[in-house]
Amino acid sequence: MRSLNRNEQTIYYALYTGDTEKTDATLYTGEIVPSYATPVAIRASVSAARGTSDIDLFGVNVSYNKTIIVDDLACPIDEHSRLWIGRTPTDAYGADVPHNYEVVMVAKSLNHITYAVQQVDFALPPVVSG
Amino acid sequence: MDKLTMAMELGDNENTTETRMLAYLEDAKAAIIRRLDPLGVVGVTDVPDRYAMLQVKLAARYSFRAGGEGEISHAENGVNRSWGSVNDEDLLREIMPYAKVM
Numbered sequence: 001m002r003s004l005n006r007n008e009q010t011i012y013y014a015l016y017t018g019d020t021e022k023t024d025a026t027l028y029t030g031e032i033v034p035s036y037a038t039p040v041a042i043r044a045s046v047s048a049a050r051g052t053s054d055i056d057l058f059g060v061n062v063s064y065n066k067t068i069i070v071d072d073l074a075c076p077i078d079e080h081s082r083l084w085i086g087r088t089p090t091d092a093y094g095a096d097v098p099h100n101y102e103v104v105m106v107a108k109s110l111n112h113i114t115y116a117v118q119q120v121d122f123a124l125p126p127v128v129s130g
Numbered sequence: 131m132d133k134l135t136m137a138m139e140l141g142d143n144e145n146t147t148e149t150r151m152l153a154y155l156e157d158a159k160a161a162i163i164r165r166l167d168p169l170g171v172v173g174v175t176d177v178p179d180r181y182a183m184l185q186v187k188l189a190a191r192y193s194f195r196a197g198g199e200g201e202i203s204h205a206e207n208g209v210n211r212s213w214g215s216v217n218d219e220d221l222l223r224e225i226m227p228y229a230k231v232m
Contacts, residue, residue, distance in 0.1 A: 002197040002198070003197055003206060004195075004196070004197040004198045004204050004206060004209075004211065005142065005145040005146070005193075005196040005197045006142055006145060006194055006196070006197070006211075007197075007206055007207065007209050008145060043145075045206055045207045045209075046207070047207040047208045047209075048208060050208075067207060067208075068207075069206060069207045
């Protein structure tokens with residue numbers, strides 16, 4: 001199955017490349033920082049919002065998902081990847097913009113790959129005016 | 131305004147490159163000529179001016195359907211689309227074929 005071009009939009013993904021141990025003056029601090037590759041653009045069919053929102057004793061528990069369909073079976077996105085949907089990895093000034101979605105599950109079929117993604121709350125950096 | 135510019139305006143220009151739209155225009159031209167001169171005896175080689183907009187409309191429609199060629203319905207990721215026909219007969223029936231006494 002091919003994905004209908006009209007349903008596709010440009011999203012960006014960054015693949016997880018491994019952990020690096022943080023050092024302080026050549027001494028290991030014990031802190032591990034995950035590293036990611038440079039974000040890559042891909043065209044994919046992104047669904048409207050799906051998921052549930054439950055009122056809990058301690059507030060509102062939101063599990064808010066979208067699904068993404070990619071017809072390229074060689075697409076390397078996996079559960080460790082970061083996604084930028086509706087925003088670009090760099091802003092107009094060239095600064096890095098945090099990702100806003102993470103992959104929760106990958107479902108690969110004979111014809112396409114479906115990704116369940118979850119929104120992560122990273123605020124956009126403040127807009128510098130003037 | 132030339133056909134390519136019009137087709138890019140009317141068609142799905144966010145997802146379509148000019149090269150691809152040119153291919154759609156050529157495809158539409160071939161479809162119109164096939165209908166105008168089905169047996170190839172009149173020798174039509176180009177789209178007459180009166181069918182220029184029809185060629186643009188066909189190319190725009192091909193562009194909208196990219197990825198779903200040959201389908202009359204397409205369901206994907208919660209979005210369902212359906213089309214009236216596979217072969218764009220509704221547009222092509224506007225064409226009156228040329229005839230020639232044999």
